Amino acid sequence: MFDIGFSELLVIGLVALIVIGPQKLPRVARTAGHLLGRLQRYVADVKADINREIELEELRKMRDSMQQAASEMHKAASDVQSAVDSELTKTADELNRAVAGAPAESATPAAEPPKVEAPKTEQPKQA
Numbered sequence: 001m002f003d004i005g006f007s008e009l010l011v012i013g014l015v016a017l018i019v020i021g022p023q024k025l026p027r028v029a030r031t032a033g034h035l036l037g038r039l040q041r042y043v044a045d046v047k048a049d050i051n052r053e054i055e056l057e058e059l060r061k062m063r064d065s066m067q068q069a070a071s072e073m074h075k076a077a078s079d080v081q082s083a084v085d086s087e088l089t090k091t092a093d094e095l096n097r098a099v100a101g102a103p104a105e106s107a108t109p110a111a112e113p114p115k116v117e118a119p120k121t122e123q124p125k126q127a
Contacts, residue, residue, distance in 0.1 A: 004012075020028050 016028070017025055
């Protein structure tokens, strides 16, 4: 994180030993360790929050694109439905006009086509 080598760490330790003294040095080192741990946890939490926000933004963009695609599909479906409805209405009007203009059916039934019987095949005789 700070690119501190062994020699620099040794110099820092000697200066701390001289300034703080041998009796308080373990307690100060322990406190510094706790503070460093808190700092690392804080940095990790901030990174996690940033990653979460990035993921949420990506999900929002994906949701928006899906909603746009769904609305386009809905519009296309309604266009097709209106075209089919207009065709059906036009066809129904044409049929109604054709039926209204056609002569009325007579009460006599139409002539039935002649019935054709299937030819009979001869069965072989058994002896």
